[in-house]
Amino acid sequence: MEHLTVRRFGSVLFLVTLIHGVAWAESPYPGNSASLRIAIVDPNRIVEESPQYESARQVLTEELSERETTLLDQQEGIDRLQQRLERDAALMSEDELQRLQNDIRSRTRRLRYEKEELQADFALRKNELRTRLVKQVEEVVAQIAREKGIDLILTDGVVYFSERMDVSADIIERLKREFADR
Numbered sequence: 001m002e003h004l005t006v007r008r009f010g011s012v013l014f015l016v017t018l019i020h021g022v023a024w025a026e027s028p029y030p031g032n033s034a035s036l037r038i039a040i041v042d043p044n045r046i047v048e049e050s051p052q053y054e055s056a057r058q059v060l061t062e063e064l065s066e067r068e069t070t071l072l073d074q075q076e077g078i079d080r081l082q083q084r085l086e087r088d089a090a091l092m093s094e095d096e097l098q099r100l101q102n103d104i105r106s107r108t109r110r111l112r113y114e115k116e117e118l119q120a121d122f123a124l125r126k127n128e129l130r131t132r133l134v135k136q137v138e139e140v141v142a143q144i145a146r147e148k149g150i151d152l153i154l155t156d157g158v159v160y161f162s163e164r165m166d167v168s169a170d171i172i173e174r175l176k177r178e179f180a181d182r
Contacts (some may be wrong), residue, residue, distance in 0.1 A: 036152065037148070038150070038151065038152045038165065039145070039148070039152070039166070039167045041141060041154075041155050041166070041167055042168045043137075043155050045172070046168055047137075050137070051175065051176055051179040052175055052179055055179070056133060060126060064118065064122055070114075071115060074110075074114070078104060078107050081103060082104060136175070140171050140174045140175055141167075141171055148167065
């Protein structure tokens with residue numbers, strides 16, 4: 001793991017050096033190096049602190065809670081039938097016993113299918129909301145970069161950066177304002 005961190009840092013350092021070299025090479029004054037403004041963003045912090053993320057999480061929870069309640073009710077119905085089977089099996093006719101066992105199997109299959117469908121729907125909906133949030137964050141990052149004259153914004157894999165390079169707080173604040181304006 002330590003080797004991976006060093007490799008990632010080396011890649012970032014190489015990238016920064018390469019970009020700085022290109023910026024210097026394209027400078028109209030070859031004797032002077034172009035000033036390159038670099039910033040860092042912490043994507044985890046942005047996600048955790050953005051109101052858009054919290055709103056999306058609440059939407060998902062509300063959408064799924066009703067369906068989960070329905071599934072729990074179905075499971076309770078199956079449990080009641082199973083208890084009845086265990087309690088009254090000796091008193092039932094062969095036909096009644098067979099019908100009850102078939103009913104339990106059928107309901108169990110249906111419940112399993114509906115749980116799988118719920119999980120698939122949840123994953124799809126989660127991806128939709130994440131994609132929307134990522135797009136919005138990317139737009140805000142680009143706006144902040146243009147406003148502050150930042151040439152390069154890095155994320156993940158950076159071993160060290162000073163707090164003055166971190167523009168995450170600016171991005172979060174902008175996301176909060178946009179959320180409040182909706």
